[in-house]
Amino acid sequence: MVGFTRILFAFAVSMGSSNFCAWQAFAYEMDGEFGYLDHSAIPAGQSAPLPHSEFEDRRTPGERLRKFSLALKKLGIPEESAPAFLDFPTPGSVALSQIQENFPALDPDGAVRRYLGLDQNGLSLFRDFASSDISSSLLEFFFPFQPKQARKSFFSDSELLLDRLRKIGSQVRQSLYAHPLSGLRVVIDPGHMGNEEWDHHTGKFVSVGGKTVSEGDIALSTALLLAGELEDLGAEVILTRTKNGPVARTNLDTFDHSPYLHQYFYNSLDSWMSEYLKLPDERLLSSVSQAPETARAFTSTQRKQFFIGGEDLEARSRIIDEARADIVIDVHFDASKSHELQSGNRSIEAFVPGGVRATETGSRVVRSHHLKHILEARRWQESVSLASSMIESMGKSLNLPLLSRPEFLTSVKVRDGVYARNLYINRRNLSALMVYLECLHYDHVREFPGLTLKDRTGTYRGATFFYPRRLDAVVAGAKDGILRYFMAME
Numbered sequence: 001m002v003g004f005t006r007i008l009f010a011f012a013v014s015m016g017s018s019n020f021c022a023w024q025a026f027a028y029e030m031d032g033e034f035g036y037l038d039h040s041a042i043p044a045g046q047s048a049p050l051p052h053s054e055f056e057d058r059r060t061p062g063e064r065l066r067k068f069s070l071a072l073k074k075l076g077i078p079e080e081s082a083p084a085f086l087d088f089p090t091p092g093s094v095a096l097s098q099i100q101e102n103f104p105a106l107d108p109d110g111a112v113r114r115y116l117g118l119d120q121n122g123l124s125l126f127r128d129f130a131s132s133d134i135s136s137s138l139l140e141f142f143f144p145f146q147p148k149q150a151r152k153s154f155f156s157d158s159e160l161l162l163d164r165l166r167k168i169g170s171q172v173r174q175s176l177y178a179h180p181l182s183g184l185r186v187v188i189d190p191g192h193m194g195n196e197e198w199d200h201h202t203g204k205f206v207s208v209g210g211k212t213v214s215e216g217d218i219a220l221s222t223a224l225l226l227a228g229e230l231e232d233l234g235a236e237v238i239l240t241r242t243k244n245g246p247v248a249r250t251n252l253d254t255f256d257h258s259p260y261l262h263q264y265f266y267n268s269l270d271s272w273m274s275e276y277l278k279l280p281d282e283r284l285l286s287s288v289s290q291a292p293e294t295a296r297a298f299t300s301t302q303r304k305q306f307f308i309g310g311e312d313l314e315a316r317s318r319i320i321d322e323a324r325a326d327i328v329i330d331v332h333f334d335a336s337k338s339h340e341l342q343s344g345n346r347s348i349e350a351f352v353p354g355g356v357r358a359t360e361t362g363s364r365v366v367r368s369h370h371l372k373h374i375l376e377a378r379r380w381q382e383s384v385s386l387a388s389s390m391i392e393s394m395g396k397s398l399n400l401p402l403l404s405r406p407e408f409l410t411s412v413k414v415r416d417g418v419y420a421r422n423l424y425i426n427r428r429n430l431s432a433l434m435v436y437l438e439c440l441h442y443d444h445v446r447e448f449p450g451l452t453l454k455d456r457t458g459t460y461r462g463a464t465f466f467y468p469r470r471l472d473a474v475v476a477g478a479k480d481g482i483l484r485y486f487m488a489m490e
């Protein structure tokens, strides 16, 4: 447990920042992204130094893919199949300018854009870095922009979703409406798993002086309370879990980890594998099979990570898909260490999709998901509006400041309290508005004691549960923020 915390924390340090104290609190809240390379987990001295200059990275397009295929074959990993673009609902018509407007937050490093051909005619997604001489056989997807006069006959992007949301907006503005959120479908996803056994695996708890606060547990209570409030207003609410424990119905010891293992290697194209791909073929094959990152993929620690950060998050994402949700709210709380309290950091924030960094674009499927967020420019902007409204109201009801730093760790500021971040749930939500809340810091000296008490009784659909009263302010703010979003909708 302690080791796990230290590893995550050390990784955050390695990310580099000028302001150590301000962001250390977020290190613990690293969500379990599979394929996420934790450099500190590799014992020093194991990683062979790579001769960067030996093989210049000036290759014809597709050359690094050829090498990548060789490496995957050597490792016994099947090639990643083509993304299912046909399963995407049509994005409708979107203007180039709208797409470009969102790039600073969605694609801050230009990481996805490396794979895009983008001009007035349309947007092409390639399997390798785009260039003027890239082969059409490497074209993955093409989206044509409509000429301005023709655009009127097409749906604007996310039109059906926005129509549904606007209808709710007009209901909310009619103050006499008994159930103003009637027709709205909301998925609430209480983060992590709660309960002692799973907290041990995830590290998402704080235990000081014999008292413990579990993030998964307070997230569940918050979700149940918010679900009740929204149902009273007429919304249809689907919870990804209503008790503590994983959402995945498979079992940590027996689940099939191969999809996540494969994804781990597909993701490596633009991260740890990229240096090896600069080597001549023979050296590449011997180096990559001896790479510490390769060994790590087959450890029990990584298998557990595949469950927590892959299998379980995918199960949640499938519930979101099946629910055909309009809005997804992920409920999380923040802490920096599991056995210490802090007094320096109280600011809160919400994450929306985006914030894709240069090492996070290796997988074809992952790139296709980013593309969906890029093409549905208006859906992304509505997520920002909803997130902003919710986090502002929560800041007021909790009397906490909104985070305002330009960026921290991998996320990028969109506006005060709203950050774009490439989290699994955010990226994988391909059809609804997405708000991933960090409600408060449960390791703060002024929050922790109150959160250890379960001094309030709640009921959800007839079942009683006990929770700390501070969560009432979280829920009041979240609910108010949702209503304010609809009030302001045009």
Ligand SMILES: [Zn+2]
Pocket (backbone or CB within 6 Å): 029, 191, 192, 204, 215, 332, 333
């Ligand atoms: Zn969390």
